[in-house]
Amino acid sequence: MAEPTFSLIVATRGRDADVGVLLDSLLAQDRSDIEVIVVDQNGDDRLAPILARFAGRLRLAHLRTDRAHANRARNLGLREARGAIVAFPDDDCILPPGVLDRVAAAFVDPAVAVLTGPAASPQGGLGSGRWRVDGGAITLANLWTSVIEFNLFLRRDVARALGGFDERMGPGTAWGSAEGNDLVARAIRAGHRARYDPALRIVHPDKRLSQVAVERAHLYGAGLGVALRRHAPGIGVWLPFFIRPLGGVVLAALRRNRLQVAYYLATFRGRLAGFLASDGRS
Numbered sequence: 001m002a003e004p005t006f007s008l009i010v011a012t013r014g015r016d017a018d019v020g021v022l023l024d025s026l027l028a029q030d031r032s033d034i035e036v037i038v039v040d041q042n043g044d045d046r047l048a049p050i051l052a053r054f055a056g057r058l059r060l061a062h063l064r065t066d067r068a069h070a071n072r073a074r075n076l077g078l079r080e081a082r083g084a085i086v087a088f089p090d091d092d093c094i095l096p097p098g099v100l101d102r103v104a105a106a107f108v109d110p111a112v113a114v115l116t117g118p119a120a121s122p123q124g125g126l127g128s129g130r131w132r133v134d135g136g137a138i139t140l141a142n143l144w145t146s147v148i149e150f151n152l153f154l155r156r157d158v159a160r161a162l163g164g165f166d167e168r169m170g171p172g173t174a175w176g177s178a179e180g181n182d183l184v185a186r187a188i189r190a191g192h193r194a195r196y197d198p199a200l201r202i203v204h205p206d207k208r209l210s211q212v213a214v215e216r217a218h219l220y221g222a223g224l225g226v227a228l229r230r231h232a233p234g235i236g237v238w239l240p241f242f243i244r245p246l247g248g249v250v251l252a253a254l255r256r257n258r259l260q261v262a263y264y265l266a267t268f269r270g271r272l273a274g275f276l277a278s279d280g281r282s
Contacts, residue, residue, distance in 0.1 A: 004059060005033035006100060007083030007156065011073035012091035013041035020050045025095045027057060034100070035083050037061045039073035069172035071165035071179055078156075078164045086159050090150040094203040096120070102200055103153050113192035114138070114184055115153045116146055117200030128206050131198070138194035140185060140233045144241070146196040149180035150204055154187070162186050169223050175274055176219030178227035185231035214262045221245075221270020222277070229275045242271060 008026060012019055019038070026034055036058050040047055043066070054060055061080060065073055074088050085107055089095065106115050116138065119127030132145045149170075162183065170179040184194055207213060224241065232238040245268040252260030 002033070004035035004083040005085060005104060006031075007035045007037060007077075007081035007086045009037045009039065009074055009077030009081060009086060009088050010091055011039045011041065011070045011077070011088070012047070013068055015091045016046045016050050018092040019047060020053065022089060022091060022093055022095075023050075023054050023058060023060075025093075027054075028097050029095065029100045030097075031100055033083075035059045035061070035081070037063060037077040037080055039063045039065060039077045041065055041068050041073055067172075069167065069170075071167045071170040071172075075164040075167065078159055081156055084156055085153055086156045087153045088149055089202065090204060092205055093150050094122075096201065096203060099200065099202065102197070106195065106197065106200075107153075107155070111193050112195055113155050113158045114187050114194035115197060115200065116148070116180075116184065116194070117151045117197050117202065119148050119151065120201035120203045121206050122203055123206070126201075127204055132196055133198065135196055135198050138184060138188065138196050140188060140231055141237050142196075143181055143184050143188070143194075143231075144228075144237070147180045147184050148204075151200065151202040152180050152184070154183075158187060158192055159183075162190065169226065173223075174219065175223040175226045175277075176216065177221075177223035179223065181224070181227045182230065185227065189231075209259060209263060211259070214259060214266055217263050217266035218270035218273070221267040221272075222274035223270075225271040225274025226277055227274075228271070229277070238275070242268060242275075245271070 051062055063076055065076060103115060106112055118131040121127045130145045138146045165179045166182055169175045169182060188194055228238040228241060245264040248264035249261055252264060
């Protein structure tokens with residue numbers, strides 16, 4: 001059997017039916033050169049009946065780990081990947097038809113080492129977050145609105161040479177986000193070319209503002225703060241990421257929206273904590 005073009009590495013925990021929906025969307029790509037590596041962080045066998053449905057239909061590997069740590073799981077999958085291009089879709093993503101054809105066409109250019117695109121909302125349009133309107137080269141100045149982990153494609157050899165994701169970051173750590181920004185920034189610093197395609201969209205559920213979101217805001221903010229401290233090229237890039245949540249606090253207070261006040265305040269505090277973290281200065 002020929003080596004695959006794509007290795008899709010899915011770190012999963014706590015979900016089952018959503019994983020099946022993702023795998024269905026990979027089948028709908030109508031390509032025979034896809035390898036899917038499911039890195040299972042569950043303590044039970046909930047995925048067994050889901051994965052059994054795709055036996056013989058997808059080139060599928062099932063890895064197990066007893067540690068709930070997204071980046072460690074992704075890196076485990078990366079070490080096993082055989083595809084020339086690797087990606088890390090979340091376990092609740094959907095890849096619209098034709099996405100992998102678009103990625104393959106972009107990587108025909110041998111100079112492209114990294115390709116990204118925005119999140120798409122299940123309701124249509126772009127998903128939550130700030131996204132660049134224009135496509136083109138990703139730089140240390142614009143990567144902050146160009147990268148999300150579940151829509152990130154890299155040449156496998158580049159990803160491995162960079163050491164994969166920083167396992168001090170991401171879900172399961174105190175620096176709970178921006179691991180994709182960090183990885184792309186390290187690729188750029190190493191001299192690799194990264195591109196952003198605003199039409200390359202992967203569907204991901206919009207995260208509604210809730211008490212759970214407020215509780216996670218500090219962790220997510222801390223991850224971004226660390227990445228900004230490491231890679232932002234100057235005050236003009238990193239300062240707006242501290243001004244915006246403070247503006248959000250003021251506006252939410254004027255509207256008497258206590259949940260939003262708590263969210264923006266936790267976001268600001270998390271970003272500041274990450275930015276000032278001594279281990280984030282490398």
